Amino acid sequence: MTAPAKPLKAPLAVLFDLDGTLADRAAALARYCRLFVGDFGEALGPEVDAVQVEGAILAVDDGGALPRRDLAVVLASALPWRAPVSSETLLRHWNERFGAVATPFPDVCGVIDALEARAIGLGLVSNGGAAMQWSKVQALGLAPRLGAVVISEEVGVAKPDPAIFHLALDRLGVAAADAWFVGDNPDADVRGAEAAGLTAFWVATGMSWDGEAPPRRCLTRLGDLMAHLA
Ligand SMILES: [Mg+2]
Numbered sequence: 001m002t003a004p005a006k007p008l009k010a011p012l013a014v015l016f017d018l019d020g021t022l023a024d025r026a027a028a029l030a031r032y033c034r035l036f037v038g039d040f041g042e043a044l045g046p047e048v049d050a051v052q053v054e055g056a057i058l059a060v061d062d063g064g065a066l067p068r069r070d071l072a073v074v075l076a077s078a079l080p081w082r083a084p085v086s087s088e089t090l091l092r093h094w095n096e097r098f099g100a101v102a103t104p105f106p107d108v109c110g111v112i113d114a115l116e117a118r119a120i121g122l123g124l125v126s127n128g129g130a131a132m133q134w135s136k137v138q139a140l141g142l143a144p145r146l147g148a149v150v151i152s153e154e155v156g157v158a159k160p161d162p163a164i165f166h167l168a169l170d171r172l173g174v175a176a177a178d179a180w181f182v183g184d185n186p187d188a189d190v191r192g193a194e195a196a197g198l199t200a201f202w203v204a205t206g207m208s209w210d211g212e213a214p215p216r217r218c219l220t221r222l223g224d225l226m227a228h229l230a
Pocket of ligand 1: 019
């Protein structure tokens, strides 16, 4: 057990990671597989269902770390296609459709509402491709509510580089010492944000914690953040 963290001063802004923090990847993947079966049903045949597609993806997905081009190659060969579909078609389908099925964790809306009610600035810092990450932000309904959305591909710098956190803070007009960051990636999010001068929380809804010492500030779920604002 860590020593209890000192009470925190309320922040002027809270920045969030996207995948595994606001967006529930498992839920999105299940939705995507239903969509996949709907769109490729004729080529797959009626005996292939969404559970089988999801199993084929999860067998190789590595939490999304497998390059999508490689995933498309696997799906083109591993599924029992009645009429073959090219990996290029499957890659395009992923790129065009996966963002739109982004699904928020159940407590996202309540947390955003509560922070807005306290006039706390809101931002997002995400590593990834601009088109995909923006389509997720839109699907989650968060675009109008975030004062800063910084995506690594757009700005040419990625977490854990402190520069990407500072870009978001500059857009919000808030100093690092007055900001919190919430993310699931121990290195990119937690150590990155701390190195940039923010107060960081690790949330246990995405990646596993990787350090020998436990995280200094840990949330079982996003909604637990509110207890730190009391
Ligand atoms: Mg993440």
